[in-house]
Amino acid sequence: MRDAVLGGLPEIREQLAGLYRHLHQHPELSLRETRTAALLARRLREAGYEEVTEQVGVTGVVGVLRNGEGPVVMLRADIDALPVEEQTGLPYASRVRATDQDGREVPVMHACGHDMHAACLVGAATLLARSRDRWRGTLLVVFQPAEELGVGARGMVDDGMFERFARPDIVLGQHVAPLPAGFVGYGTGPVMAAADSLDITLHGRGGHGSRPESTVDPVLMAAHLVTRLQGIVAREVPPAESAVVTVGRLQAGTKDNIIPDRAELGVNIRTYTPQTRELVRSAIERLARAESAASAAVAEPDLVWSGSLPALVSDPEATSTTIAAFTAHFGAARVQTMPQVNASEDVGVFGTALGVPTVFWFWGGLDTGPTLAALQEGRLDELPGNHSPFFAPVVEPTLTTGVEALTVAALTWLGSP
Numbered sequence: 001m002r003d004a005v006l007g008g009l010p011e012i013r014e015q016l017a018g019l020y021r022h023l024h025q026h027p028e029l030s031l032r033e034t035r036t037a038a039l040l041a042r043r044l045r046e047a048g049y050e051e052v053t054e055q056v057g058v059t060g061v062v063g064v065l066r067n068g069e070g071p072v073v074m075l076r077a078d079i080d081a082l083p084v085e086e087q088t089g090l091p092y093a094s095r096v097r098a099t100d101q102d103g104r105e106v107p108v109m110h111a112c113g114h115d116m117h118a119a120c121l122v123g124a125a126t127l128l129a130r131s132r133d134r135w136r137g138t139l140l141v142v143f144q145p146a147e148e149l150g151v152g153a154r155g156m157v158d159d160g161m162f163e164r165f166a167r168p169d170i171v172l173g174q175h176v177a178p179l180p181a182g183f184v185g186y187g188t189g190p191v192m193a194a195a196d197s198l199d200i201t202l203h204g205r206g207g208h209g210s211r212p213e214s215t216v217d218p219v220l221m222a223a224h225l226v227t228r229l230q231g232i233v234a235r236e237v238p239p240a241e242s243a244v245v246t247v248g249r250l251q252a253g254t255k256d257n258i259i260p261d262r263a264e265l266g267v268n269i270r271t272y273t274p275q276t277r278e279l280v281r282s283a284i285e286r287l288a289r290a291e292s293a294a295s296a297a298v299a300e301p302d303l304v305w306s307g308s309l310p311a312l313v314s315d316p317e318a319t320s321t322t323i324a325a326f327t328a329h330f331g332a333a334r335v336q337t338m339p340q341v342n343a344s345e346d347v348g349v350f351g352t353a354l355g356v357p358t359v360f361w362f363w364g365g366l367d368t369g370p371t372l373a374a375l376q377e378g379r380l381d382e383l384p385g386n387h388s389p390f391f392a393p394v395v396e397p398t399l400t401t402g403v404e405a406l407t408v409a410a411l412t413w414l415g416s417p
């Protein structure tokens with residue numbers, strides 16, 4: 001069945017490569033993916049999808065292909081680009097500039113490979129539409145906006161996509177990664193971290209820099225707190241668990257001889273389990289309050305949590321079923337386990353909203369030979385990864401492998417005729 005469905009790939013490969021290069025050259029920022037969405041919707045309609053809806057959760061696109069009784073399988077690709085100035089030097093490199101949410105002009109680049117995700121999903125959706133006699137069920141094709149802001153999946157769910165279109169029994173997705181092209185990498189259970197952001201404001205009493213005794217210095221308070229926060233991972237999180245606490249923003253004062261009245265910290269945390277997440281969150285709050293008290297702060301600190309994303313869990317049982325199909329198709333040598341990725345992804349929001357499993361895997365996008373050599377010599381970190389201005393997957397075999405992986409995964413869960 002797999003080979004019969006994938007037999008149509010050579011015929012559409014050039015067209016897909018053209019679509020990929022077009023998307024790469026015309027990236028759009030999160031929640032501004034209007035031309036991208038319109039183009040992808042058109043490609044689905046051309047492939048025979050009669051139910052295609054745009055503007056789901058602002059700029060999302062949903063295509064439904066109903067093909068008799070059977071499981072409902074959702075394939076998801078994200079479509080947004082990043083404010084990065086492309087430096088790949090490719091003939092189809094982006095020169096796009098756009099206005100971001102804060103009104104600043106920024107360069108725009110598909111530096112995370114979401115253009116490749118979208119092109120591969122068009123490919124899989126087309127192949128499955130052309131071979132409807134080979135499977136049964138319903139295919140839900142989802143192009144999701146704003147993954148980079150962590151809000152796109154939530155927006156589509158809140159816009160009623162599952163009530164309006166179909167309720168999937170499983171959610172399948174993939175991410176192109178700095179691995180050798182042609183290879184698939186996977187993990188089971190928590191594969192990408194939960195992310196939480198916290199803004200802390202510490203309250204001192206301002207005054208003249210020459211008279212510290214008349215002030216409460218929030219700069220010293222903040223300095224102690226930054227140091228104390230690093231004790232959470234080192235001393236409170238069990239060694240077998242992983243967690244990251246980063247103070248990415250620290251602001252206080254205007255001038256050397258003025259003690260300011262406040263200091264602000266922007267804190268970002270990454271965790272993999274609900275227990276560790278709760279432990280880290282409450283430890284940060286405890287330390288912020290305790291450092292304030294220790295420094296005789298004039299008020300309790302303000303603690304504002306935002307931008308929270310759950311860990312991405314690739315359902316263990318469903319993942320091993322899918323990976324068995326990958327191994328049968330690609331051969332064991334091209335399907336490898338990989339460690340957890342400390343970045344975050346919002347694809348898990350879909351499955352969590354319905355209580356159904358998500359299966360998520362990575363596939364390689366870097367020149368196969370040199371990347372395999374770098375991997376062997378432990379130099380993989382030297383190669384450009386996602387979000388780098390130099391990151392652009394080689395078109396082949398990345399495109400073919402991505403289309404095949406999505407198609408094989410979908411066929412694993414759809415019914416047979």
Ligand code: ZN
Nearest residue numbers: 112148386387
């Ligand atoms: Zn990204």
Ligand code: ZN
Nearest residue numbers: 112114147175
């Ligand atoms: Zn991404």
